[in-house]
Amino acid sequence: MHDIRLIRDNPEAFDAALARRGMEPVAQSILTLDEERRALTTKVQEAQSRRNEASKAIGKAMGQGDTETAEKLKAEVAEIKQSLPQMEERDKELGEELKAALLALPNLLDPSVPDGDGEEDNVFLREWGEKPSFDFEPQEHADIAPALGMDFETGAKISGARFTFLRGDIARLHRALGQLMLDVNTGEHGFTECNPPLLINEEAGYGTGQLPKFSEDLFTTTDGRLLISTSEMVLGNSFREQIFAEADFPMRLTALTPCFRSEAGAAGRDTRGFIRQHQFEKVEMICAALPQDAPAEHERITAIAEGLLQKLGLHYRVMALCAGDMGATMMKTYDIEVWLPGQGAYREISSCSDGGTYQPRRMNARYRPEGEKKTEFFHLLNGSGLAVGRTLVAIIENYQQADGSVIVPDALAPYMGGITKLEPAA
Known part of the structure; x- marks a missing residue:
């Protein structure tokens, strides 16, 4: 707005x-x-x-x-x-x-956003770690994971394409990733953990900007509610129609939720494997910040997402999105792309953005500067910390062994009950 x-x-x-x-x-x-x-x-x-x-x-x-x-x-x-x-x-x-x-109009871009038409014009900022080396030909997760309990056939049989059924240790590893991410966000970085609704009304969809532009990517219930495509939609709207004091900032929320996307705008992309699903889990970080503090907060949430990948020992790079690749609701975005050796490519695993006052204006969410009568709009920022399914894919491909097993990263040991390796079914 x-x-x-x-x-x-x-x-x-x-x-x-x-x-x-x-x-x-x-x-x-x-x-x-x-x-x-x-x-x-x-x-x-x-x-x-x-x-x-x-x-x-x-x-x-x-x-x-x-x-x-x-x-x-x-x-x-x-x-x-x-x-x-x-x-x-x-x-x-x-x-x-x-x-x-x-x-219907998108957000205005921050002046620091580079010009460009698409992802090929995104600007490299930095990288961490090194690509793993193998003494065998690394495989894609879609070829390794079925023997580990990632059941694409049953998921498709029950629900259709782009749904997956996880069983056994790989399901536990998926759960462990979400728990690690939440514990880091809350225990190390001061976020408040939330357990929000997964269904919202249309007004909330307009508040965070998924409506009207992205209506085709949302699942709608028979009574007109929307299944969330990201918990940004509910965490962001928790500030709506309220006036906060300057002393309340920053406000930082996090949640691990299922997310649902029809992927109407991605027909034919990533049809194999676990990369692009209709249902997936993601840990979201939402930050409400004073305008003057927003740039530093943007760097902070990006560093938190990077820190999670570093704990897991996963090589990644950080890209500044150009004007032509920016989401409609954001004014500045960094994408964190993890290396997938099976695919031989970097894939987005987190997107960290400053949306400016765009969403608060739509939600009429404001603050009153100290000593002032007039209210102002604050900045709302969001970041994936991280996409759980894509992190699982990254672990499978980066920690794969020649016999089809997958080593569990040390950071997940407290959540795995002594399981240190995913073994393929005999």
Whole structure:
């Protein structure tokens, strides 16, 4: 959501900012709608005011015995009452049209975001660790994991494509990863653990920006609720329609939840394996920060996600997303990409972003600076810490052995009940 005053004050700058995302100019069409609406709102207010004045004047005229004036005023009030509902309805319609136009626009990019058209233009920032070496040809997880209990066939039989049934030690390893991530976030970094709903209403979907743009990627229930595609949707909306004190910041929330995505926009991609599922688990980090503290908070959540990969001994790189590869709701994003030796490629495992005031504006979530009466919008940041399924894939491919077994990283030992290796079924 954007402040209409920003567009009024400098429409050229607003269009130039959206042009970085490859968008055509929109400011003039929005301002035309805004001007029409403001003009009609003024007419409605003037008509309401005149109706009230005339109604009072009728009583005064009657009290003075001025029947002629009273009748003229009655006729005027009747005319206003007849035309006013249509004007009010049109005023409401224009307001909804303006709101819809603003809601459909993406966030404006931070000036530090590099230009570019797609992921090939993303900028390398740093890397950690080294690619593992093998004395055999490393395999993809989709070829190794079935013998370890990752059952693609049963998942597809029960639920269809892009669903997987985990059994035995690999299911425990999946659970252990989520527990490690939560424990690190809460025990080492001060996040508050949450257990939020998995279903939200449409208003919440608009609040964090998944609606209207990404409606095709969301599963909808028969009563109109949405299955969350990320717990960002519920954790972020926990701040909605509230005013916080400056002293309340930063506020940091984390949750491990199932997430559901129809993957309508990714048809044909990653159809093999566990990379792109309709149902998956992810640990999310949500941070509400004062505007001046948001850049440091962005670096902090990125470092937390990196630290988890370092604990697991997984080689990764960090990329700054370019303008053409940015999510619509974010102003600046770092992607952390883990190395998968079986695929011979880096794959995104965490995305850490500063959304600025975009989501708080949509949710009417504000704070009052100390000593001030006026409220302001804070920044809302989010990051994956981490995507559990993709981390499981990374462990399988990086810790695979020639006999098809997989070594369990030391950081997971406290959660694995003495299991140090996943053994393939005989």
